[in-house]
Amino acid sequence: MAPQNRYITLGGHRHRYIETGKAVHTILLLHGISSSLDFYEQVIPCLSKSFRVLALDFLGFGLSDKPQRKKYTLELFASLIYEFLEKTGSTGEHIYAAGHSMGGKYLIASALLYPGTYKKIVLSNTDGFVHIPFWTKGISLPGMRHLLKKVMTAKTVSEKMYSTAFFDPAMVDPHSYRKNLETARDSEAFDTVMALNSNLMKLDLNRSGLRKKLGELNIPVLIIWGDHDQYFSLKTAYSVKTEIPCSCLVVFPKCGHSPMLEYPEKFSATVRDFILSENLLPQTQCL
Numbered sequence: 001m002a003p004q005n006r007y008i009t010l011g012g013h014r015h016r017y018i019e020t021g022k023a024v025h026t027i028l029l030l031h032g033i034s035s036s037l038d039f040y041e042q043v044i045p046c047l048s049k050s051f052r053v054l055a056l057d058f059l060g061f062g063l064s065d066k067p068q069r070k071k072y073t074l075e076l077f078a079s080l081i082y083e084f085l086e087k088t089g090s091t092g093e094h095i096y097a098a099g100h101s102m103g104g105k106y107l108i109a110s111a112l113l114y115p116g117t118y119k120k121i122v123l124s125n126t127d128g129f130v131h132i133p134f135w136t137k138g139i140s141l142p143g144m145r146h147l148l149k150k151v152m153t154a155k156t157v158s159e160k161m162y163s164t165a166f167f168d169p170a171m172v173d174p175h176s177y178r179k180n181l182e183t184a185r186d187s188e189a190f191d192t193v194m195a196l197n198s199n200l201m202k203l204d205l206n207r208s209g210l211r212k213k214l215g216e217l218n219i220p221v222l223i224i225w226g227d228h229d230q231y232f233s234l235k236t237a238y239s240v241k242t243e244i245p246c247s248c249l250v251v252f253p254k255c256g257h258s259p260m261l262e263y264p265e266k267f268s269a270t271v272r273d274f275i276l277s278e279n280l281l282p283q284t285q286c287l
Contacts, residue, residue, distance in 0.1 A: 003044065003053075005063065008087060010080045016063035017056045017084070021048030025094045025275065028085065029055040032101030032127070034184045034193060036062025039100065042176055042264035043271075050272050051096075056084055058103070060192030062183065072195055073202035074109040074210060081110045082117065091117070096275050098122035100260065101231070105205060112213050122271050124224045125257050128205040129236050129243070158185045167228045167256040176261060214243045221247040222274040224267065226255030248274075 003018040018037060027047060029040045037055035047053050057064040059080060060072070085091055097118050099107030104126025111118055162181050163169045169177060183189070196203055205211040221244050225237035234251065241249045250270055252259050260267045 002041070008084065010083045010087070011059070011076070013059055013065040013067060015057055015059065015065070015080075015084070017054060017088075018044070019052070019054050019088065020044060021050075021052045023048075023051050025051045025096060026090050027051040027053055027271075027275065028081075028090070028095070028097040029053065030081070030097065030099040030103030030107050031055075031058065031061070032103050032125075033196070034061070034186075034189055035101075035180065036183050038062070038176070038179055038183060039258070040260055041179075042173055043260045043268045046265065046268035047272065050276065054084075054088060054090060056081075058106070060195065061189050066188045066192055068191070070195060071202070072192075072199050074106065074205070074208050075113065075202075077106040078110040078113045081106065082114045085117065093119060096120050096122075098124060098271060099126065100124040101257065102127045104128065105203075108205065108214075108217075109210055111217060111219070112210055115216070118219060120220045120222070120275055122222045122224065122274065123240065123244075124259060124267075125226060125229050125232055125237075126223070126240060127232070128211070129239050130232060131206070132200060132204065155185075164230045165257045166262055167226065167254050168262075172258075172261045173264075180261070211243070215245060217244055218246065220274075222271070223247055223249045224252065224259055224270060225249065226252050226257060226259050226262065228255060229257045231257045 003020040006017050006019060008015050008017060029037065031037055031039045036057050040055055044053055044055065058077065060066050060070065085095065095118055097107050104123040105128035107121055107123065108128060111121055159181065162184050166172055201207045223237060223240050225234060227234050237249055241247050252263055252266065255262050
């Protein structure tokens, strides 16, 4: 039976989350841009056999509040994550987290700004290591934003763009594929994306100065990447591994940007083995 939606107030805003599993170890799952906690729905049943699983809709996405004119920053998201852990009784020595894409970047910020929160973390196809030109803020200007919204949320365009998140969309559970596609098309979430883009300086690991502090991450970090990721290439994965100490990289062959949907069983087993093992995985391996 699927976990029931719950709601919690963080930073004065209503957030959706789920909680399932009764194990000693807790893992928090953080989704990517234009997405929601449903992106993990194929791995949650498996992970809940070994962990107490928490998954959260970020502010501005999913079924969480989408406030207008919010000034989004790395500090804001990190504080919301920490507040969530505190309010759900999820602080202590057995706390772990996994972040996908944008969620990986916010997880890094959370671990750096609130040291000691996590025992280990997992970064899947993480954002934060690709340079975004300053001029891209221009697409958030009113005229351009209005035009892009019509184009990007249109059925044909959104379906084509969404399919590029996978090596082979046919491998993904059809129900999950359709559900997450509809989430990606949400017009209010698109407004959030534009708000994020307009505040680029405060959401960039490099420009915010947090990238220089990656050497302070003194916890084991697992990096998972698809070898056919069309958003962040495999070359980026090796950069992440080089910059983050005490990290190991696992590459999924014939996989795109979304390993938790493309290979849910392998993703779940890789995360479980990393967290529950006393030793790091080999520095780089291809599964």
